[in-house]
Amino acid sequence: MAESADTPATPGHSPVDLDPAYREAVVDLLAVIAYGEISAFERLAEDAKLAPTVADKVDLATMASLELAKVHPLHDRLRELGADPFVAMAPFRTPIEEFHRHTAPADWFEGLVKAYVGDGLANDFYREIAAYLDPATRDLVVAAMEEGGHAAFVVERVRAAIADDGRLGGRLALWGRRLMGEALTQAQRVAADRESLAALLAGGVDRPGLDLAAMGRLFSRLTERHMERMAELGLEA
């Protein structure tokens, strides 16, 4: 049934509050995050097959399920904004699949590092963007970034493995650098293709944004946190 036209709008949630350019940017942002979660589910479920034990498999499968659970509220909000979630996600399919195609883990440990470092990087980036959003959208984006601490098992497994095998540590350190490089490549591609997202970061007449210097600082923060994550795993960044 169609929604009644006189249903009161939730304050701060109504699509009519948003100017069209900003609405378009929010649709793009929620869609890219949602498709990223779907893709993360697929990749983690695939990597779970490489698990050396059933316990490890359940841990990675649980991470996969948690990613997927975040898709539904993002889709709900896209529908509230008058967008079809699957149409909205379509432009992001290629860059996200390309990222995964270029970073297919060769083994269980590369899969673990990718889960930890890749998702961490994406989360940091979206949290940074969240600062430029209206409160309702910001809360939704920040909630989608919560990982429930389940990734802690990755740190434990990777540290134990490299303690046993120093060469693995060297290989995984290179792998971490490659993940960062591929993520930046695809993020630039998205920014070039989707003007609305670039405009969101640049700000507007009535919204603060990032100038080039601020953008530079954003990237140093992302790089710094990437290095912290690598260090948590016991890897040189």
Next chain:
Amino acid sequence: MAESADTPATPGHSPVDLDPAYREAVVDLLAVIAYGEISAFERLAEDAKLAPTVADKVDLATMASLELAKVHPLHDRLRELGADPFVAMAPFRTPIEEFHRHTAPADWFEGLVKAYVGDGLANDFYREIAAYLDPATRDLVVAAMEEGGHAAFVVERVRAAIADDGRLGGRLALWGRRLMGEALTQAQRVAADRESLAALLAGGVDRPGLDLAAMGRLFSRLTERHMERMAELGLEA
């Protein structure tokens, strides 16, 4: 840290309430269900790759995640009973993997029918067994069988596809019979290997059980419900 010995036992939940043979049967039962859910997650996540659209993929991935979510309470209860969930699940790995090896879907629709018919059959079987359990274990088993109505999308997709293509209906009807045959083969194998589970169904001095005639009726009920499910999908059983 070890649990304090003077922690009060939850009434009806304490492992000391259970006689050793019954406890062993409950451990086996919870373990086979839990491994079945893990395996269902893997198979549904794999089948989701065959999805013709991203929306279908999300639906199947959601079914996968719901299966996995049921694993954690089963594992918690196994631990309460003093069992290591991964040790307890080990004996069931081969029969469940064999079932999936012999019923690998050739395409998206075989995957959908398997998800619907296979999980339905397993759920019916475990619900029947639940009648012979103590109330706390019964509630846990019944909760693990709830599917949240998400499988409804399968009915819609399969009916639409066979309306378009009569030959697909014939092939999927044969597929449904094969799923039932393989499920019975592996269930018999488990019953032969795990005396505790067979004894659970047969009853004990202080517990009612199934005689041969009752076992026969149980199998006719399972077959009947399988045929009902095939009919819901628009397939001849």
